[in-house]
Structure formats: structure tokens, C-alpha cells
Amino acid sequence: MSTFVEEKPTQNLEAFHGVKKVPHEEYYTSGHRTCQACESAQIMKLMAKAAGPRTIILGSTGCMYVANTSYYATPWGVPWMHTQLGSSGSAALGAAAAFRVQMRKGVMKDEPINVIAFCGDGGGADMGLNGISATMTHPDYNLLILMYDNESYANTDIQISGTSPYGVNTSFSTPGKMKRIMNHRWKKNMAPLMMVGHPTCKYVATISTSYPLQAMNSVRRALTVGGPTFIHCLNPCPKGWDFDPVLSFELGELAVNTGIWPLYEVENGKLKLYGKTKDIANGRFKRLPVRDYLLKQGRFAHFIEEDIEYFQSKIDEMWNNWLVPGIIPLQKDLEG
């Protein structure tokens, strides 16, 4: 079979088998000024550690740009470059193309270099979606787009984005005297959007910083599988979600245990659920009520019972009625 697709070799980054096997070297260190218990900063650290030194990282505008990278105080131990808010897809594509052509022409040492572009939910699910989508259609380039999702424009005063949860109180959706719920939208289902919409995308995963080993191994797997890959990470945000920083880790777990945030990876079309998500799907673990998750956060403090019920009903629907529970929102009873 002949093809004009030219795949390049990737680095073979094997999974870390246990936290004790994780190397000590950090490529995202001191210098940033993110908030206490910032889970978005946590995924930056895990991502860089998982990728290792032969990596370049492109970061689109967001709190992981502004809070992270002050002049003369960069936390990055690998090359890092700012890219515009909607440009993570284009940034990764441009870098991968530049390396590829220079290696082909013999003006740069031929080696697999990890190209990672990260974006927030605003940069990825809103403004940068078309660029990421286009990038996901290119089979010839090895790159990873990692979207850290704190469910708001957390750098600019906390405003709703395409991944903000239903009913959330943000500075663009504050409850008022007449309307308690200003955000009627439902969170964009980004990882399935990438995998279903882009057959060229060989690896998609959802991760959480409350499961750091799995998060790092997903990054390593994405970089090893190669081609255009996408990871969606949920990152509790003490400032934007309005909770005590000690709860960051617990909220990440609760998001999974309530079934709000399913953890899975899809490699070459094969879906693998992991952790509690797998147990929920197998019926070995009963989903916790969403109330446990919602009421720990000030952004839902205005919710009354019927709001919680509505939220719960949407999550129940996701697990009970969807063709692939928690992931693909087609109804189980297909016609014909």
C-alpha cells in the first residue's frame, strides 16, 4: 500500500510504573506566580516532567501564560514560547513543520522532538477551536495539544467559557434579582469532539491532576503514539471556583466520582476507561451525588434544590442514556 503520508518516528516514552519510578528532574520549576493549590500549574509541571528534555512547549495566552511567565523569572526548563490565545493548534503545527523540513534538508540534527502546545479552555474550546481542529487533521506531524480546563477565563477575572458548567457564577454570569441562572449552556465535550471529528487524531485522553501518575502517562503515551494528539485536563481553580485551596485535590477526585468528569483514553479508536470511571461504567462503584461536588464551591452557592436536581439529571442522562456512557451523547436506542 502506498501512501503520501510521511510519519516521523517519535520518542519512545514508556509509562511510569509507580510514583517511585518518576524521575526527579523538573522542567517546570520555581519562577511562576500562580495561586496556592493551582491545579493548572500542577499539570504544567506534570506535563513537562512527563515529556522530558527533548521537548519544546508553546503556551497560548491564559493564566498559564500571564501568571506563569514573568520576564526574568521563567519557570520553564525546556524552550517555551508564548502563542496567541487562539493559536495553540497553529503554533504546534508551525513548530513541527519547521523541525521536519529542516531535518529533511539536513540543516538540523534528525531526532524526534516533542512538540507540545497547551491552551486553556478559553484558548482551546472557544477561540482556538478551529485551529486545533485543523491541526488534528494533519497525519504527518507529531504534536500534542493539551487543554488545561479551569472552566473559565481565569486570567481575566473569571468569565464563562465554552467549558464552564451549567449555572455557574462568574463575572459574566452573576446571579441577579430576576435571574438566578445566567449560564444556560452545557459544558463542551471536547475530547470526544476531537476524537470523533478527526479520524487522523490517534490519541485522545481526559486526565485530572488528582491522578498525577495517570496524567503523566497519558502525556507520555500521546507523545509516543505520535501524529496529532489531544489531552483534556480538568483543573480545579481555587480563585475561579471559590473554594479553600486545601480542597483542590479532593474536588478533582469528586469530579470523577460524581461522574461529572470521566477519565479515559482513546488510542487508535480503542476506548479505555480508567480509575473510578471504569468502576462506574462496570457498576462496581455508585456515582456520588453531584451535590457533594457542587456545594463545596462558592461558584454554585446560589444553587437551590431544583438547580442541583437539574444538574444531577443531566449527569444521570449522560451515564444512563448515552451510547457510550459518559462519553458519546448519542442515544442508546438508535433508530433503524
Added chain:
Amino acid sequence: MATLTVPVEEKKKVQEQEALITGAEAIAIACKLANVDVVTAYPIRPYDTVMQYISQLVADGEMDCEYIVAEGEHSQFEIVKHASVCGARVFCGSSGVGWMYAMEALTVSPALRVPMVCMVGNRALDDPGAFGVEHNDALAVRDLGWLLTWVDSAQEALDTALIAYRLAEDSRIMVPLAISCDGAFLTHSQALVQIPTAEQVKKFLPPYNRGDLLMHPDNVISIAPQVNEDWVMEIRRQNYAVTEITCDVIREVYAEFEKNFGRKYGNPFFEEYMTEDAEVVLLGMGTMSTPVKVAIRKLREQGKKVGFVRLRWFRPFPGPEIAKCLERFKAVGVIDRDFSFGSPNLSGVVATELRSAMYTGAATRPPVLGFICGLGGREVTVPDVEEMTDIVFQAANGKAQPLTQWIGLRS
């Protein structure tokens, strides 16, 4: 030791090929000769023919590059921006509102010191829709640190593209550069063009070297961090420093070009046509030079001593040089294929800039009349030029004229 010397003229004949090609094709060939590494395309008329030619060159194996069709101009320019930072020589382009759609990427490129070379196929900005030439698209980046040049023939397009890479990638410059080609009149019009050989170009154009600004795992740097009020002024000043020396580097590069290829452009900044004994001159950019020159020859037959100055470089604006050139005439008429609504005297962009240059640079200041003409692809006709010349002569003879007039307008 005996050496074989070949006369320059003969050598040239052997090496150069002549072809009947459009302005867009000429730039595509220049990209091939410059061994460009990454090209990004997105369709919009009239610039996009350059990308059709490049696509064919890649498919035919004549050009080795990453040829990426983006999903919009913003991505198109962001992709080459990042490729350039990673060490690749890049080419890109757009027209009209496509250029505006890319504006964010265009804005950040000068401070990032990205020497991307772009072709703007000048086109009117929507709305209402028009495919034809207007210069407001490219002019939108005039304050941002871009180098901007206008060419008026396919030959000049090819030559300027080669000059562009050498200039933009010069370690003293390192800023983006746009070559403006009037939509249809140049992008789609064929002319005979001398095509240099790859060897000639290789001698003229050194490989792109980003030095310690290169993004690569061997060079651990952080690019474009948040600087705020602490440093942004100093960084702006670095781009300003580029503008202080660009005119000198342009002179150097044109001299090198002449030495390598034998084609002479004389003064790189502007072309003078029949100005030697002229009493008044018209001034403009791009392909309007053709009807203007035809009209001037006609007017000369009637004894009217009028000349033409065609501005090649708008950024950097050759202020002192052009002021020195124009101070000797009795009046100057600037033909703007653009508008600058609400500007001083309500003139076009070029007239406004020129008056500013004359105010400080000219020993005597003749009246500078502004004409808005040929918008949206409307032709600048010979009668238009005759009319404008008439008005300029009246001003030269002391009869006050409005500072801005629209020419060729339907009543």
C-alpha cells in the same frame, strides 16, 4: 595560473531564463529559488494564485517545503510565525479582509523578530465586496514594525522577493516584510521576466540563521514572557532601533543585488520618471505607474513638464530622501489608492505621510495636493492623470486648490 573569464553579459545569457509569467508566479518562483522551508496558504483573491503556483511547484518536485493549507488567515500567519522561530525560512500572504483576519498574528510578529516574507495582493476591504486593488489592507500594519514595499512589475516582484529575504533575515533587521502587488494589475498580468538561477540566488542569499533566538531543545529560552510596564518600552525601542538603520541596510542589499544579478534599480526607495526638467510631479505607489507614464508622455508632447515619482518603500518611509527630491518642484500631486478617513486634510495615507516628511525635510515646501483615485480596482485612466496634472499645474501657478480631491468619481 590561467583563468577562464566569461564576459558578464555572455554569462548572464547562459544562466538566466526568460519567461512570460504573472506577478504572482514571479514571487512563487522567487520562493523556490530562495529554498523556502514552510509555506502556508489560504484562499482569497487575488493573492492566492501565488499559492496555486507554489502548490504545483511542490507537486512537481521542483520545490521542497512544508506546504500547509490553513483553516483561516489567523492560523496561516501563526503557523509561519512559529515555524520561523523554529528556524525555517517561511512564506505567506493574503489580500484585503484576509490580511485583516490575520491581524493579531501580524501585530505580534515584529516584536518577536520574525522575518516572515509575505505577499499582499492588494484588495479593497469588505464591505461592500470588491476584488480590485486598494492599498488599505497592507497599510493597516504601517505602524507596527513591518517593512512594506510596493512593486509595479513581475520582474520587480521576483527581484524584490529575493531582496526581501536577504533584508528581513539580516541579523540587524529581523522583522517581517510584506511585498504589495496590486490585485489583478500585477498579480494576474503577465510580462517577460528574467529568472535567475539557483546558483546566483545562493550566492546572494545566505541561509536563514536565527542565532540564539532559535527555538530548539538545545537552546533553552523562554520567548515572549509577560513584561508589563517593566520592559515593554525598552522592547519597543529595539524595534525602533531597527527602523533607524533599515534605510542603510536597504541600500546595501540593493547594491549587492545589482552586483549579483546585474539588474539595476538605482535609488531603491523611489523611481523617478521624467523628473529631471519637470515643473510639477505626480507621486504614487504600485501599478498606477503604467497609465501615469503613458499620460505623462502624452502631456509632454503638449509641452507640459510633468514627471512621476513611484514610491517603492513605504516602510521605512524614505523621508529625507523624498523631501530632498520633491523640494525642487513647483507642486506635487499624490495619487492615493487608499483612504484615511478623518486624517489631517482628509487626504489619503501617502499624501499625509509625505506632507509630514516635507515639513521637516524640505528646504522649500511646494503645495502637496492629495488625490484619491482608483479605489476598489477602478482603473487610474489617462484622462484621470491629465485631470490631476491640470490641477497640480494650477496650484503651481499660485491658484489655490483643495488639499484633497476624489478623481474618477461618478457624479
